[in-house]
């Protein structure tokens with residue numbers, strides 16, 4: 001069985017082709033500059049994918065990464081006419097990402113006639129959050145009228161590493177308690193109780209929570225209002241400032257954690273502060289979520305930083321002594337592979353598990369089309 005996975009963004013389209021029987025990735029590619037020098041739209045971009053793949057006739061299903069499923073899609077779903085109509089209504093939850101996500105699905109319907117499409121949502125895994133975690137303490141009319149609440153993102157990754165962690169810990173998925181940390185350019189943490197998400201650090205949008213590459217994460221809304229007022233910024237300008245020009249980039253001049261580590265190593269004070277802020281806030285969430293789930297079986301780290309950066313992992317784990325967690329500095333040298341980085345006598349193991357969002361989308365697609 002062959003599954004094509006599509007991640008369709010505003011100006012680029014990433015794809016991977018999997019052979020599910022063999023559990024192998026057959027191809028991977030990126031089409032760039034859609035609508036700005038490259039293919040004129042997503043249909044043209046997909047024609048390029050078809051050409052790159054040698055006009056395959058044996059694709060069984062296509063899985064699409066979709067940013068937002070709101071409260072409607074609690075799981076991945078087979079795309080039908082009515083699902084597409086519903087997705088169109090959810091554009092308000094992600095005006096930047098949803099149109100190209102949906103555009104990618106429509107383009108596939110045209111190019112791969114008769115092949116089933118499955119939408120896999122970044123928000124779905126977090127739909128099990130209880131109201132006390134998901135609601136904001138504002139007039140409930142904003143939830144009722146506009147759906148303003150916490151949704152969370154990176155769900156595909158949190159779900160994937162939850163399943164992998166359960167296997168690794170030899171615990172049934174329905175009984176595993178974890179704090180899962182996806183630390184990449186965008187970062188989020190989830191509290192997982194009995195295999196299901198009960199809280200997560202991102203919110204209505206991916207802006208909330210941890211210190212990220214270009215996003216500020218948690219901030220007093222009063223500070224946002226003060227800046228808007230003082231500099232007469234529009235909501236769009238403020239959105240760009242907080243999402244694209246904040247985080248590590250604003251603090252220390254680069255959104256790339258490797259650059260920040262290198263700068264800190266040379267004694268750059270701002271880079272040092274940026275790393276400590278990142279580690280501090282991550283540890284803060286780990287402590288809180290460990291309480292929320294009544295004690296974790298493991299802390300799991302993944303994403304570009306979580307999988308690769310010994311330095312950031314060390315800075316985080318050093319702050320978790322109150323939980324009886326101890327770092328094994330030698331084991332912490334691992335990069336991009338599965339392994340325990342805490343000592344044998346650590347009260348809670350810290351496990352690095354590489355994520356694979358594309359494979360997770362392919363697996364979900366296979367499940368939904370029932371093969």
Ligand code: ADP
Nearest residue numbers: 183184185186255256257258303304305308309
């Ligand atoms: P995205 O959120 O875009 O998928 P990734 O998960 O690929 O991002 O993570 C990108 C981040 O991972 C960058 O900040 C990068 O610096 C960091 N990273 C990747 N490899 C290393 C490494 N060896 N050491 C430190 N940071 C790393």
